[in-house]
Amino acid sequence: MYHTWMRYFTPSPVHHRLGLVCLGVGLQHGTLPTVGPRTLDHHVAVVISAGSGWYRTTDGRRTTITAPALIWLTPGTPHHYAADPTTGWDECFVDFTGPATTTYTELGYIEPDRPVVPLADATPARTTVGRIARAARRGNPLLEVETAAAVHELLVTLRRARADTTADGDPLLTALARDAFQPLSVAEHAARHGMTATELRTAVRRAAGCSPKDYLLSLRLGRAKELLAATELPVAAVARRVGYDDPSYFSRLFTRRVGTPPVRFREQQGRTVPGGWSDRVPDPGHPPTITT
Structure with a gap:
């Protein structure tokens, strides 16, 4: 038994010039059907927040997936994965593409050679995916730009959530x-x-x-x-x-x-600061203000 919700989009050529565009978003849980073997022409970030399963590489090696974890699906790379048939898992996914994926890959935010990435916490990524899902409401005039911005944020969030990164960063x-x-x-x-x-x-x-x-x-x-x-x-x-x-x-x-x-x-x-320059990061809830 499983439950699925998903939406797919077709951004215009103008929106593609944003660098990244969102092609789809979904949230699923349960004993989901096996995916693949298949090959895509775009990127997908699959975030597993609960449960376990497996991923099989092109050479037949099988990797166990235990939440929290990220599955990178990259263009032209065959992939084959599934949730455990007994326990299932909880996943959300975002399909995306655009010229900025090349730069994000060069910077190490997208890792084609590392399709399964352990995460320290999947919650921040699920929160970002949730914003994409809310933006996907029918008739949203800001859909393409909102979701594109969120894909940029998602890549940063996933980079920060890697299990080999501490709360303060690398x-x-x-x-x-x-x-x-x-x-x-x-x-x-x-x-x-x-x-x-x-x-x-x-x-x-x-x-x-x-x-x-x-x-x-x-x-x-x-x-x-x-x-x-x-x-x-x-x-x-x-x-x-x-x-x-x-x-x-x-x-x-x-x-x-x-x-x-x-x-x-x-x-x-130049802005001379009479009181001195502060190294303290402002609290977003209480930013510097003018008092009278």
């Missing part, structure tokens, strides 16, 4: 962020973590979708922008605070990556 990235503003080379960062530079590059690329150098650079330039916008520190002092002893090198690097020199950025974005 431990290695957290540690690198903590030391990002020290004048250390990639090799020195690797040594701090008992890794070779090659091992560090592999780990950071898998976790962040980029090299350690680019990951550290994004953190340094983000902090440099904050200092340029909110303080009157000389550019040389800003450079030192974000890990660069050579202010000329920092200025060239900033200009090449940001597209404008540090001094020009300050002219455009």
Whole structure:
């Protein structure tokens, strides 16, 4: 016995230019029928929130699935899976496509080579899928844009929910962020973590979708922008605070990556903050307000 609800959409060519579009959404539970073997021309994220089952690869190997878990179905890849015939499972799924899937795959958010991914918690993903399901009401004029935005959110939510990620994110990235503003080379960062530079590059690329150098650079330039916008520190002092002893090198690097020199950025974005710049993340329920 099983229960199924699903809706499918056909976004226009204009909506495809959003980068991602939602093609369908569904929620099912029970002893569902076996899926496949079959091959699709688009992506599907299947979130298993309760129960167990199996997934069979193209070479015949069978992987046990235990909730919470994610099944990635990718274009052109044959797949074959099913819930346990005795206990069944609880699943929700989202079909999607678009040119942005290439970038999300490069960044490690979509993993074609890892069709079954253990999750720490399926609840946030189910919440996002629920928003897609609510947006799927008949006659919703915002359907395509609402669901497209939610697919972007779903990919981020699933990346954060991976079982190998802590509540604060990937431990290695957290540690690198903590030391990002020290004048250390990639090799020195690797040594701090008992890794070779090659091992560090592999780990950071898998976790962040980029090299350690680019990951550290994004953190340094983000902090440099904050200092340029909110303080009157000389550019040389800003450079030192974000890990660069050579202010000329920092200025060239900033200009090449940001597209404008540090001094020009300050002219455009500068906001002197009399009370000082806060590092505390605002509470969305109680954002900063003007009091009279």
